[in-house]
Amino acid sequence: MPKRQVDMLLKNASQLLTFSEQLHPEKSIISDGAIAVDHGRIVDIGKTGELESRFESDETLDVTGKIVTPGLIDCHTHLIFAGSREQELDMRLSGMSYMDILRSGGGILKTMYATREASKEKLVEEGKKVLDSMMLNGTTTVEAKSGYGLTVEHETKMLLAAKDLSKQHPLDIVPTFLGAHAFPPEYKDAPDEYVRVVATQMIPQIAREGLAEFCDVFCDKGAFSVEQARNILVAGIEQGLRPKIHVDEFANIGGAKLAIELQAVSAEHLLHSSSDDLTQLSRAGVIPVFLPAASLTLMEDRFADAVTLLKNGLPFALASDFNPSCPTKSLQFVLALSCYCMKTPIIEALRALTLTAAKALRKSHDVGSLEPGKKADLVIFDVADYRFLLQHLGVNLVSKVVKRGVVVAEEGRATRAKSAD
Amino acid sequence: MPKRQVDMLLKNASQLLTFSEQLHPEKSIISDGAIAVDHGRIVDIGKTGELESRFESDETLDVTGKIVTPGLIDCHTHLIFAGSREQELDMRLSGMSYMDILRSGGGILKTMYATREASKEKLVEEGKKVLDSMMLNGTTTVEAKSGYGLTVEHETKMLLAAKDLSKQHPLDIVPTFLGAHAFPPEYKDAPDEYVRVVATQMIPQIAREGLAEFCDVFCDKGAFSVEQARNILVAGIEQGLRPKIHVDEFANIGGAKLAIELQAVSAEHLLHSSSDDLTQLSRAGVIPVFLPAASLTLMEDRFADAVTLLKNGLPFALASDFNPSCPTKSLQFVLALSCYCMKTPIIEALRALTLTAAKALRKSHDVGSLEPGKKADLVIFDVADYRFLLQHLGVNLVSKVVKRGVVVAEEGRATRAKSAD
Numbered sequence: 001m002p003k004r005q006v007d008m009l010l011k012n013a014s015q016l017l018t019f020s021e022q023l024h025p026e027k028s029i030i031s032d033g034a035i036a037v038d039h040g041r042i043v044d045i046g047k048t049g050e051l052e053s054r055f056e057s058d059e060t061l062d063v064t065g066k067i068v069t070p071g072l073i074d075c076h077t078h079l080i081f082a083g084s085r086e087q088e089l090d091m092r093l094s095g096m097s098y099m100d101i102l103r104s105g106g107g108i109l110k111t112m113y114a115t116r117e118a119s120k121e122k123l124v125e126e127g128k129k130v131l132d133s134m135m136l137n138g139t140t141t142v143e144a145k146s147g148y149g150l151t152v153e154h155e156t157k158m159l160l161a162a163k164d165l166s167k168q169h170p171l172d173i174v175p176t177f178l179g180a181h182a183f184p185p186e187y188k189d190a191p192d193e194y195v196r197v198v199a200t201q202m203i204p205q206i207a208r209e210g211l212a213e214f215c216d217v218f219c220d221k222g223a224f225s226v227e228q229a230r231n232i233l234v235a236g237i238e239q240g241l242r243p244k245i246h247v248d249e250f251a252n253i254g255g256a257k258l259a260i261e262l263q264a265v266s267a268e269h270l271l272h273s274s275s276d277d278l279t280q281l282s283r284a285g286v287i288p289v290f291l292p293a294a295s296l297t298l299m300e301d302r303f304a305d306a307v308t309l310l311k312n313g314l315p316f317a318l319a320s321d322f323n324p325s326c327p328t329k330s331l332q333f334v335l336a337l338s339c340y341c342m343k344t345p346i347i348e349a350l351r352a353l354t355l356t357a358a359k360a361l362r363k364s365h366d367v368g369s370l371e372p373g374k375k376a377d378l379v380i381f382d383v384a385d386y387r388f389l390l391q392h393l394g395v396n397l398v399s400k401v402v403k404r405g406v407v408v409a410e411e412g413r414a415t416r417a418k419s420a421d
Numbered sequence: 422m423p424k425r426q427v428d429m430l431l432k433n434a435s436q437l438l439t440f441s442e443q444l445h446p447e448k449s450i451i452s453d454g455a456i457a458v459d460h461g462r463i464v465d466i467g468k469t470g471e472l473e474s475r476f477e478s479d480e481t482l483d484v485t486g487k488i489v490t491p492g493l494i495d496c497h498t499h500l501i502f503a504g505s506r507e508q509e510l511d512m513r514l515s516g517m518s519y520m521d522i523l524r525s526g527g528g529i530l531k532t533m534y535a536t537r538e539a540s541k542e543k544l545v546e547e548g549k550k551v552l553d554s555m556m557l558n559g560t561t562t563v564e565a566k567s568g569y570g571l572t573v574e575h576e577t578k579m580l581l582a583a584k585d586l587s588k589q590h591p592l593d594i595v596p597t598f599l600g601a602h603a604f605p606p607e608y609k610d611a612p613d614e615y616v617r618v619v620a621t622q623m624i625p626q627i628a629r630e631g632l633a634e635f636c637d638v639f640c641d642k643g644a645f646s647v648e649q650a651r652n653i654l655v656a657g658i659e660q661g662l663r664p665k666i667h668v669d670e671f672a673n674i675g676g677a678k679l680a681i682e683l684q685a686v687s688a689e690h691l692l693h694s695s696s697d698d699l700t701q702l703s704r705a706g707v708i709p710v711f712l713p714a715a716s717l718t719l720m721e722d723r724f725a726d727a728v729t730l731l732k733n734g735l736p737f738a739l740a741s742d743f744n745p746s747c748p749t750k751s752l753q754f755v756l757a758l759s760c761y762c763m764k765t766p767i768i769e770a771l772r773a774l775t776l777t778a779a780k781a782l783r784k785s786h787d788v789g790s791l792e793p794g795k796k797a798d799l800v801i802f803d804v805a806d807y808r809f810l811l812q813h814l815g816v817n818l819v820s821k822v823v824k825r826g827v828v829v830a831e832e833g834r835a836t837r838a839k840s841a842d
Contacts, residue, residue: 084809084812086806086808086809086811086812087808089760089767089808089811090766090767090808093760093764093765093766133813133816137815137816293814296761296762297761297814299761299764327811327812327813327814328813328814328815328816329813329814329815329816330814330815330816332815333814333815339510339514340717340718340720341717343514343720344514345511345514346510346511385507387507387508387510387511388505388507390507390510390748391505391507391748392554392748392749392750393714393718393748393749393750393751393754394558394749394750394751394753394754394757394815394817395554395558395749395750395751395817396815396816396817412833
């Protein structure tokens with residue numbers, strides 16, 4: 001039988017971590033593995049000998065001694081902004097809380113002023129640097145929230161910048177509207193009026209222009225109330241924007257229950273959620289998204305309770321929460337925090353950064369596991385066993401990143417521009 | 422006046438963090454800075470315009486937009502070993518303690534068996550990989566402890582490997598004898614007999630061959646008692662090996678008081694030390710060395726109390742504790758943990774990784790600050806203000822590393838072999 005010609009044949013992987021849905025993640029590991037890639041998608045996956053007997057390619061990628069995982073998916077980021085907040089760490093170390101800093105005009109509001117002042121082009125330029133760094137560290141899909149504009153004009157500008165980046169950069173960007181990130185100073189004394197603007201002006205325009213897939217709200221003490229969050233998320237649902245929600249980061253005000261009520265795609269942060277809230281969320285099909293780098297950088301002295309979910313066999317996702325006060329672009333760093341601070345096994349943390357993160361973006365039909373039909377988004381790590389991913393803390397272990405079948409990063413350098421979809 | 426010709430003129434640094442002894446570290450920052458280097462040493466330091474009027478060089482290093490710090494000093498590592506312990510993280514996550522793992526034949530003893538089996542050449546080969554990674558991340562001086570041999574023969578082999586590495590690699594290695602790292606199985610039922618072997622056989626031979634500068638003991642519950650530690654450290658002192666000591670990592674059994682009694686150079690870990698112990702140590706001239714990556718990776722749920730020392734204006738050092746169960750080679754990672762987990766300002770953490778780390782190795786006459794006469798060991802970071810060092814967590818920000826006046830690493834790649842001393 002003649003061999004089928006494909007665009008790329010990856011072979012000799014010491015381990016392929018497939019995270020295929022039906023199997024326990026450890027059972028889904030293929031040793032001496034190979035992947036056949038054609039037209040940017042995975043055609044087949046299996047043992048090297050087996051695939052070599054059925055496929056041939058002008059481009060073979062020999063990854064002897066290395067492991068391959070699905071491209072990492074960063075399902076919660078504030079990718080787009082201008083300015084920086086490097087002075088706030090010392091403020092926090094001197095005892096000011098996140099909310100103290102916000103009330104003093106720092107925090108989200110400082111970034112809001114800088115972002116409003118910036119042109120769309122400037123936002124694209126800054127975002128591109130961040131995406132490059134994320135890509136070099138193994139990320140292939142990035143959610144990007146708005147939320148530093150807080151007017152129709154500037155929220156739209158942020159989402160247009162995300163759209164431009166998605167066209168220009170090899171990584172895929174999934175846009176989320178987060179007009180309800182903070183109350184802008186213009187509405188300081190009329191918060192419900194701002195909620196009305198978000199629900200009746202911003203959401204319709206953003207939905208009309210197709211600028212976002214999701215609508216998100218920062219529902220917490222000092223931010224948007226459950227009632228305000230409900231109004232905004234329902235307005236989003238009516239316009240075709242699926243709900244996501246920031247809850248229980250600083251206090252438990254009932255946001256998790258709202259997430260269940262609205263059948264949100266995901267609920268994120270969850271530092272102050274009870275065990276019952278967490279299991280109920282996950283059982284209701286709302287993906288809990290944990291952001292341990294935010295716990296670390298805000299010095300919240302607690303991490304979300306992933307162990308309760310693991311004990312119950314329930315899924316959760318992990319993400320970076322990349323933003324000016326939580327500036328990590330490396331999901332390998334998040335992996336380490338998940339294991340050491342949240343006490344999750346490495347394999348579970350990796351599933352949370354791939355398959356379950358894809359589900360938190362409603363993209364698991366397309367990415368998140370190594371299975372035929374899915375995009376050939378792959379990370380080749382320079383270790384022979386996945387457990388060595390935590391044997392080099394603080395060091396980038398990515399050897400190559402493949403995005404839709406094209407090598408886009410190699411040994412810490414970007415190699416190619418965006419491939420055709 | 423004719424300009425003086427020097428080997429290298431570094432100029433246009435947005436900040437030079439000099440850490441010169443006499444000044445508060447923030448007051449010691451020079452903006453638009455330059456450094457004149459000759460014969461591997463710093464000749465002068467100041468504003469760019471000023472130095473350009475007095476020096477010229479065929480090799481100028483324009484570091485516009487970047488900061489320069491002294492080369493980072495990793496004053497507590499277990500650099501030399503064979504084998505790996507990647508399976509122990511899952512053991513710890515399943516509830517086994519460090520001491521449980523050690524008693525079951527894992528931990529230090531597992532590494533001991535692998536290290537005894539390895540040839541000196543193999544240890545050098547493995548150590549070189551680690552040193553390269555440390556160098557690429559900004560480290561220029563590395564302490565290296567023995568302690569996985571636990572016989573005269575194998576402890577000597579480890580220290581000979583360190584000596585070979587010091588000759589072959591650009592980084593400087595400072596050797597420490599740690600025969601009292603654990604009780605080897607042969608002396609399981611006769612611990613005092615092992616103490617006698619360390620004190621009367623190992624120490625004399627190692628001192629005679631000039632293989633170590635320091636003698637260290639793991640003094641803790643489940644390890645060496647205060648009395649055993651005293652016997653060993655006194656034997657070391659008599660043979661010219663200055664004392665260092667691991668104390669209070671798992672329990673406070675009085676090791677800090679022993680460190681003061683013996684005027685140890687440093688006392689390390691200090692997780693269970695009281696505030697009084699810490700201030701008394703530091704006031705007595707014993708440098709407290711904190712190892713936050715060990716707290717993280719052993720999941721000890723506590724970090725050492727640096728804040729008490731800062732409040733009292735007392736110095737402390739930071740180090741990686743690189744070893745098979747704490748595998749970080751990046752002092753940038755340790756910097757982040759110091760700030761976020763130990764709540765130290767960035768500038769204080771940087772001093773702890775440079776000047777005070779040099780003191781913990783009795784090398785501050787030679788390295789640890791940017792001052793005339795000291796070695797030209799420099800790190801050029803790709804940020805314009807030191808506070809941005811924490812704005813890219815998990816990413817290597819080193820642009821170039823200069824060791825004794827020679828660029829040894831550049832943009833994540835090693836560039837040159839060892840220069841002449």
